[in-house]
Amino acid sequence: MTGNKAIAYVGKGAVEVRDIGYPSLTLQDGPGVNPANVGRRCDHGVILKCVATNICGSDQHMVRGRTTAPEGLVLGHEITGEVVEVGRDVEFVKQGDLVSVPFNIACGRCRNCKEGQTGICLNVNPDRAGSAYGYVDMGGWVGGQAEYVMVPYADWNVLRFPDRDQAMEKILDLTMLSDIFPTGFHGCVTAGVGVGSTVYIAGAGPVGLAAAASAQLLGAAVVIVGDLNADRLAQARSFGCETIDISQGEPREQIEQLLGVAEVDSAVDAVGFEARGHGGDATTEKPATVLNSLMDLTRAGGSLGIPGLYVTGDPGAEDAAARQGSLSLNFGLGWAKSHSFATGQCPVMRYHRRLMMAILHDRVQIAKAVDARTIPLTEAPRGYQEFDQGAARKYVLDPHGLLPQRN
Structure with missing residues (x-):
């Protein structure tokens, strides 16, 4: 003892x-x-x-x-x-x-x-x-x-x-x-990342970086990581990722500058419920921002892996709905584009x-x-x-x- x-x-x-x-x-x-x-x-x-x-x-x-x-x-x-x-x-x-x-x-x-x-x-x-x-x-x-x-x-x-x-x-x-390695890998697998894929990963924290490394392991052609934090974006670039600073605007526009098209094959949410807005809203918490942006920038028929944490109770949320885990999702867009979603614990x-x-x-x-x-x-x-x-x-x-x- x-x-x-x-x-x-x-x-x-x-x-x-x-x-x-x-x-x-x-x-x-x-x-x-x-x-x-x-x-x-x-x-x-x-x-x-x-x-x-x-x-x-x-x-x-x-x-x-x-x-x-x-x-x-x-x-x-x-x-x-x-x-x-x-x-x-x-x-x-x-x-x-x-x-x-x-x-x-x-x-x-x-x-x-x-x-x-x-x-x-x-x-x-x-x-x-x-x-x-x-x-x-x-x-x-x-x-x-x-x-x-x-x-x-x-x-x-x-x-x-x-x-x-x-x-x-x-x-x-x-x-x-x-x-974090299996979680990031799971996010990529459920998003359909494979040889020659283009993939956008929201969030350059440890899970997002693990997802980026996983996407490379799975054979992705281009891995793009988005975040607000310059140091974390630099860490993503250190092992061959493309990066975008979402404080500068919507990811879709910056993805188009990188790829020549405004959509990717697969997307991974490694941010979760404490997400912030994009561009001028980058200092404001908007918990549905990442999910809505991923539906916007993922091609029709593509998939979203969502290993980022979402909760049923958030006492620190700014509105009553979010405090109960309810988010203002543009789900109609995801439905219209025939997206697949995968959520939950890896x-x-x-x-x-x-x-x-x-x-x-x-x-x-x-x-x-x-x-x-x-x-x-x-x-x-x-x-x-x-x-x-x-x-x-x-x-x-x-x-x-x-x-x-x-x-």
Whole structure:
């Protein structure tokens, strides 16, 4: 038995390092834990020593006060770790294994899991389909921005790296397998990106950059990334993307300057519900802007991948409809152009093994694409603050001092 330090949300705009209990294979009560999950036994689980655990843009929505997350919620759903304890019902995962953990918790037993829809597991969240570590309304599973964390249904959930030494050499890339790399890849796959495609990606945060790298991996001819942040656009250009500054006007007009036509084959929304307007409205929050613009600039018969987060409750929204998750969509335009839309959590297991192989065999450098930076767990509050201010990097927390330093 040992102690456990973790990052907790403590109020709008603030996180802090707290001492919490060492994880148990029985769910304990605590901030955000669904009462129906309290006392739930997880003999099918393992306890991990967190080797790497990342700050995600989805975490920022909670920290900004844009969700109903309770104070004291332990954050973190991007987890890579070493197995240090194995539940009695775990058969194939062993102590000492180095593993990646999909952010979406799945039982492996329900209809959705058996059909590969692990982002909407029916058995892990008493309130709705789908769950995640350290996230509001997702069942109350304790987050992994910590020294140690419990992972349920381990035989099903974790991805074991085949060679520990090789994995540690590429650990900053492999830690992206828990969320943003599969999420960006999923956005591109569902948008129909393939060889010779032209694709527009809205948002140059870590998920948008991961989507851009994914589009290149899938064979896109031209990858265009749009954002307001000059540093993030420069990061996209650093690995071969075209970029547009949406503070200068509508994406459609700038796409025409790049391609000679005003439309793309595929589009990905990597922004979500805190979207801002374009041009003169770039300082104003307009949550439907990205979705409406993607329908405008995607060719008839094209597809939109929407991995960007949208919520059913946004207490910080500027109007009553948006506070309930209702947006003013120009859906008639999408219908008239026969667009396909794909939304929701990425089913990480659908992609993560193949993406692991792409990393291990040097087909992609995802850590470089998102500019991964290593910081100690104790500096997480600084990481959150800098990320919120628009830092063009991905913060990787190093709870035990095991990671190569890239800061």
